[in-house]
Amino acid sequence: MDVSWEDFGWERLAAGVGRRRLPIWDATAGVVVGDDAVLLFDTGATLREGAELRAQIETLLGGRRVTHIALSHPHFDHVLGTAAFSAVRVYGAVGVDDLLVRDRDVLRDDAIRHGVAPDDAAQATDVLVAPQHVVSGEWTLDLGGRQVLLANVGPGHSGHDLALLVPATATEPEIVFCGDLVEESGDPQAGPDAIPSRWPAALDRLLSLGGEDAVYVPGHGAVVDAAFVRAQRDELARRFAVS
Secondary structure, eight states, X not given: OOSOGGGGTEEEEETTEEEEEOTTTOBEEEEEEOSSOEEXXXXXXXXXXXXXHHHHHHHHTTTOOOOEEEOSSSOHHHHTTGGGSOSOEEEEETXXXXXXXXXXXXXXXXXXXXXXXXXXXXXXXXXXOOOSEEESSEEEEEOSSOEEEEEEOOSSXXXXXXXXXXXXXXXXXXXXXXXXXXXXSSOOOOOTTOOGGGHHHHHHHHHHHHOTTOEEEEEESSOBXXXXXXXXXXXXXXXXXXX
């Protein structure tokens, strides 16, 4: 299950848990492997990126396929690869399902503005997959031999921010996939759908989920610790004048 992650550009975080920093926008895609199911956290910025993730995971796992997808938030670099996967259960924060149907043209235009080729952006949004399962609080997924927790911890970076908690084992710490609520390779980005007044509270919820010893995986950048998340939380509070 843990064969040569690095050979495919993946970072092994724990047994059966890894992530890849995708090129160009440095967005994170994460994978959690159970005995019966494989969960992918975010799918990339294009169908090509999604197909590459699918092929790499199948090679790493000896032909096993992704069965579940969780979308951290509805921005192009995290969701446009979803249609590259077939017969999967897709999860998102409540409201993402309606937004991805209603605002697909906005998503397409945003992707083009950030450098996605117009044809690629149009193709991906034409077949855009909205979540069939929406998370309003917390949702435990049983992957077979391990359970993970999806938590609607937003809003903050967007109106619909979902985090993934992989519980600790006897030998490995908890891992929290944060989406873009946390960014390491640049300052946190607050676009038109951000809700800055509630972003610090979302990071408080992330810290409550993972605790002091967890590994925190940002939506962009290198893995960080609780101290980094707390410092970013305090900086956001200062930046947006939130007490």
